[in-house]
Amino acid sequence: MARTALVTGGSRGIGEAISKALKVEGYNVAATYAGNDEKAAAFTEATGIKTYKWNVADYEASKAGIAKVEEELGPIDIVVANAGITRDAPFHKMSPEQWQEVIDTNLTGVFNTVHPVWPGMRERKFGRVIVISSINGQKGQFAQVNYAATKAGDIGIVRSLAQEGARAGITANAVCPGYIATEMVMAVPEKVRESIVAQIPAGRLGEPEEIARCVTFLASDDAQFINGSTISANGAQFFG
Ligand code: CAA
Ligand code: NAP
Numbered sequence: 001m002a003r004t005a006l007v008t009g010g011s012r013g014i015g016e017a018i019s020k021a022l023k024v025e026g027y028n029v030a031a032t033y034a035g036n037d038e039k040a041a042a043f044t045e046a047t048g049i050k051t052y053k054w055n056v057a058d059y060e061a062s063k064a065g066i067a068k069v070e071e072e073l074g075p076i077d078i079v080v081a082n083a084g085i086t087r088d089a090p091f092h093k094m095s096p097e098q099w100q101e102v103i104d105t106n107l108t109g110v111f112n113t114v115h116p117v118w119p120g121m122r123e124r125k126f127g128r129v130i131v132i133s134s135i136n137g138q139k140g141q142f143a144q145v146n147y148a149a150t151k152a153g154d155i156g157i158v159r160s161l162a163q164e165g166a167r168a169g170i171t172a173n174a175v176c177p178g179y180i181a182t183e184m185v186m187a188v189p190e191k192v193r194e195s196i197v198a199q200i201p202a203g204r205l206g207e208p209e210e211i212a213r214c215v216t217f218l219a220s221d222d223a224q225f226i227n228g229s230t231i232s233a234n235g236a237q238f239f240g
Contacts, residue, residue, distance in 0.1 A: 004028040004074045005219065006066070008056050008113050009083030012038040013182035014072040014132060017208035018080055018215045025216050027078065030069040030193045032056070032082065046181075056083045056109035066116045076117045077129040078219045081110040084150075086184060088143040099146045102178050106150035110157055120166075126168035128219045131158055132211070133230065135178045138240030151169055151176075162228030170229040177232025202235030 005022045009015040010031025018030040032052045033040045040051040050072070054065040070076060078229050084106045087098035114129055121127025136144050137151025154174050161172035179196055185205060188196070197205060214231045217223055232240050 001027050001074075002026055002071075003077040004030070005078035005080065005199060006030050006032070006069055006076045006117070007080040007082055007107070008032045008112075009034070010080070011043045011051050012036065013184060014177065014180055014208045014211050015080070015082040016043060017212040018043065018082060018210070019043075020047055021209070021212035022078070022080075022219065023047065023049055025219070027219070028073045030073055030076075032065065032083065035047060036079055051180055054164055055105075056081075056112055057104040059108075060111040060113045062109075062151060063116045070107075070120075075120050075124065077121070077124070078213055078217075079114055079117050080130045080132070081113045081154075082132040083109055083113075084132065084184075086144070088147070088188075088189070090143050091145045094145060102146035106147065107153045109153060114126050114157075114161070118170075121170045122168045125169040128190070128223075129158065129165070129172035130215050130218050130222045131172070131174045132215075133174040133176045135232065135234045135238050135240070137177045138188070138230075138232070139177055139238045157227045158230075160227050166227055169224075171195075171218070171224065173218050173223075173226060173228065174230045175211060175218070176230055176232045176234065176240060177211045178232075178237045179205050180208055180211060200237045202237075204235065206233060206235060 005027040010019040010098040011033040070086040131154045132156035158172040160172045
């Protein structure tokens with residue numbers, strides 16, 4: 001029977017490419033999103049992948065949403081914690097709200113997404129936890145104290161989960177994308193973006209599909225012994 005995969009923030013950007021790639025690999029896929037109903041409806045229309053709406057920062061909403069997915073598609077074997085946001089500002093200008101919103105979504109959101117599926121994975125003796133971290137969690141980034149803290153936190157999460165899950169057949173790994181051509185990067189002022197691209201030895205932004213291929217590999221049976229690792233895909237911008 002086909003395994004079921006949950007992709008948070010799976011309706012657009014990197015998550016959209018991950019959802020589609022997992023579907024091509026034969027998984028039953030559920031994609032979540034936060035509020036962009038129009039994009040989610042267009043995504044379902046184009047791909048046939050079901051979408052579910054909840055805020056990953058809300059534990060009870062995540063638990064209820066995951067229960068609904070499992071009722072409709074079956075037990076979740078693969079969870080891709082991808083949903084994330086930026087609220088960039090130099091530290092001296094960063095507000096407590098900007099700090100908290102990013103922590104709640106990007107870091108607590110990973111706990112809220114993985115915690116409800118973890119007991120089932122332990123019972124069934126199989127699971128794949130894949131967290132989308134970032135190059136900026138590895139190297140830090142001007143104006144991203146909040147974001148870099150969460151993305152570095154992702155690496156601590158998977159290294160710990162890897163040790164807890166290994167004997168139950170569960171792997172937990174992080175993917176650290178460099179700068180990828182999605183709305184998140186397009187929101188960076190053009191001049192700043194140009195200077196970022198100039199620092200990428202590959203001379204271009206990455207494509208969402210290049211990250212999706214890392215995820216499908218980590219989800220596969222072939223990746224069973226890869227546990228607690230980080231795959232960097234950044235066009236040689238940083239060696240973490
Ligand atoms: N390194 C060093 N100095 C920098 C800098 C950098 N990377 N970026 C800006 N500065 C400097 C500016 O030149 C400016 O200097 P002066 O005061 O001497 O002129 C100073 O810092 C402050 O700049 P601003 O007053 O323009 O700051 P601002 O409050 O308007 O904030 C910003 C602007 C939010 C920092 C904007 O420049 C920005 O968005 N930068 C991009 C940050 C970034 O890379 N975010 C990544 C988003 S994509 C993502 O997160 C995905 C992923 O995982 C890779
Ligand atoms: P994006 O294009 O902005 O898409 C973000 C997705 O996450 C959307 O589906 C969005 O839903 C969802 N989302 C945001 N907040 C949410 C919340 N609170 N609850 C549920 N879903 C939420 O972002 P992206 O560029 O694809 O980034 C995806 C992930 O990769 C993020 O974790 C990001 O930090 C990471 N990353 C990105 C890059 C890059 O260069 N793009 C690089 C490294 C790492 P709506 O559509 O409803 O808004």
